[in-house]
Amino acid sequence: MxxxxxxxxxxxxxxxxxxxxxxxxxxxxxxxxxxxxxxxxxxxxxxxxxxxxxxxxxxxxxxxxxxxxxxxxxxxxxxxxxxxxxxxxxxxxxxxxxxxxxxxxxxxxxxxxxxxxxxxxxxxxxxxxxxxxxxxxxxxxxxxxxxxxxxxxxxxxxxxxxxxxxxxxxxxxxxxxxxxxxxxxxxxxxxxxxxxxxxxxxxxxxxxxxxxxxxxxxYSKNKVFNYTYDVITYVLDARFKKWGLSFPLFYVARRAKTVVKFGMVGFVGTVVDFIFYKFFINLGGFPPATSKGISTEVAILNNFLLNNYWTFKYRKTKTSFAHKLGLFNLVSLGGLAISVMIVKFFDLVYGEGSVNILGLNVAYNNFYFFATIPPVMVWNFVVNHLVTWRNQNG
Ligand SMILES: Nc1nc2c(ncn2[C@@H]2O[C@H](COP(=O)(O)OP(=O)(O)OP(=O)(O)O)[C@@H](O)[C@H]2O)c(=O)[nH]1
Ligand SMILES: [Mg+2]
Structure with a gap:
């Protein structure tokens, strides 16, 4: 038959x-x-x-x-x-x-x-x-x-x-x-x-x-980063479910994809900042402060390009490239002000001490540095999400 x-x-x-x-x-x-x-x-x-x-x-x-x-x-x-x-x-x-x-x-x-x-x-x-x-x-x-x-x-x-x-x-x-x-x-x-x-x-x-x-x-329609991201979060989600945990990891991760990408760009930017900082000091013969000024701007530019062509690629904006670049620089300046205030605040409250961790003498100022990262990241993300790359497609 x-x-x-x-x-x-x-x-x-x-x-x-x-x-x-x-x-x-x-x-x-x-x-x-x-x-x-x-x-x-x-x-x-x-x-x-x-x-x-x-x-x-x-x-x-x-x-x-x-x-x-x-x-x-x-x-x-x-x-x-x-x-x-x-x-x-x-x-x-x-x-x-x-x-x-x-x-x-x-x-x-x-x-x-x-x-x-x-x-x-x-x-x-x-x-x-x-x-x-x-x-x-x-x-x-x-x-x-x-x-x-x-x-x-x-x-x-x-x-x-x-x-x-x-x-x-x-x-x-x-x-x-x-x-x-x-x-x-x-x-x-x-x-x-x-x-x-x-x-x-x-x-x-x-x-x-x-x-x-x-x-x-x-041409290929496969977006390898997004697919990999979904595979990782999906299989973890499936594993949790098999353990009887009902946390909707895949669902949450999918909603947080833009934040995760933004965070990855921020991380790359920090590395770029550091590499250029050392480069201008060691090979360019610039003083550290000048080097930091240049390396920060290089990192801002790097982050802007990555966010524009990757993180927020699918946002339909009505503003020009230069307009967005200007806004992104302003937002970064705001982030700088926030981080300086945070360090200042901790310095006023806790001062210049240090703490012994596993035999290592770690100065407080290290913690001040890392304490700036989450709030600055939140600031940068929220403002760029709502203003710089605002979706104007309704
Ligand atoms: N209906 C529909 N089909 C799609 C869509 N995206 C991809 N496909 C089809 O799914 C199949 C696999 O997509 P491909 O782009 O070939 O992905 P791939 O084979 O992993 O990547 P390559 O090796 O570069 O071809 C192809 O037949 C595509 O035409 C879609 O949005 N809608
Ligand atoms: Mg194919």
Whole structure:
């Protein structure tokens, strides 16, 4: 008896890749004799007209379906599967990247896994027969997230959590808890989270090998910093839940992402400040006070650029670059005034003593220095968040 296989292809700007990927997938029919392959392209309103390509393909071939969804890989996947359930009534549900990076023959192994009685089969670059041909830094990401997912979240016997090639039964898909799956996130966190939810739903799972090549056309939509951040906070959150702690770490961390980035920039700025301070003294022959003046301004500039092009990149402001740079300098000056007042205050109250810590004589003034960091950081963040990079998009 012929059975139905529904393959979801999420797309965002994949105009040059989509047609080839679909051809490759349909070519797998030769090794899937009993299967009727349907493809659902779920496009997030691509700006390169991927939608038009998909619409045309869908008109020419009744096995190709097209839906339009909001931005986000998770949205593309989940809404694609929901559409498949409702309109195609598949015997097996599957998903693949639409950019042709994953060799399409994995589909055959995914379906065979389900035929063997598994509920959830994952393509994997990290098992025997699999291969990851991406750049070194991307391979590090795959490996690092795999280790974190395995040992912090589990299950330990899954080797890879971060690619899209998967197949599952409609029965197990209906069992997973979509409310605790962060599928509306803009990063790719849905990938490892989906494994977690499948396991929680009691899926019998296994991995099959796949080959992951470099992109031929188009560009990557993967934001590696944001994804790494989400993976770390998600797996810790999952670990806490397994321990019975109900602290919503992932939720809180997601809201605090801008603050964390701002803090990281502040940290880098402090290092830059120190390096330039020493540089101007030792190599430039400047007196320390002059060096500090220059190095501080270099650090301010450094922090401004990082915050403008990274931390607050997605803020829509109406002010010019120079305007923001001016404001940022003023805010930093305010921070300077606050830190001087704090040191002055402690100096007046506690004076110039020292304390013995583990045999080391530590002067009070060290504590005065570090005491300035939290309030100045709060000041800088709040004012820059509310004024310098104020979102003017409503
Ligand atoms: N519907 C939808 N699909 C998306 C979105 N972002 C990414 N995708 C698709 O998800 C798949 C994976 O995204 P990629 O940009 O290829 O990510 P990647 O494979 O980790 O990165 P590369 O190796 O550079 O390709 C591709 O098919 C994308 O078109 C989105 O916002 N909406
Ligand atoms: Mg890709």
């Amino acid at each position: 012929i059975k139905k296989l529904a393959v979801v292809l999420p797309t965002f700007n994949e105009k040059e890749n989509l047609q080839n990927t679909i051809t490759e997938i349909l070519a797998q029919a030769k090794n899937l004799a009993d299967w009727d392959i349907h493809i659902i392209v779920s496009d997030s309103h691509s700006t390169d007209k991927t939608g038009e390509v998909a619409k045309k393909l869908a008109e020419e071939n009744p096995k190709i379906h097209f839906i339009e969804v909001e931005r986000g890989l998770g949205v593309g996947l989940i809404k694609g599967h929901q559409y498949a359930l409702k309109k195609i009534h598949p015997d097996v549900m599957a998903q693949l990247d639409a950019d042709g990076q994953v060799e399409a023959d994995v589909l055959v192994r995914l379906v065979q896994g389900i035929e063997q009685g598994y509920d959830f089969v994952m393509g994997s670059r990290l098992i025997k027969g699999g291969s990851n041909q991406l750049s070194f830094s991307r391979r590090i990401f795959t490996l690092g997230s795999s280790l974190m997912c395995r040992f912090l979240m589990g299950p330990m016997d899954v080797k890879e959590f971060t690619n899209s090639a998967r197949a599952f039964t409609p029965e197990i898909f209906k069992k997973i808890d979509l409310n605790s799956l962060p599928w509306r996130e803009k990063t790719f966190i849905v990938q490892p989270a989906f494994v977690n939810e499948m396991v929680k739903a009691g899926a019998k799972y296994k991995e099959v090998p796949l080959v992951f090549k470099n992109r031929l056309e188009g």
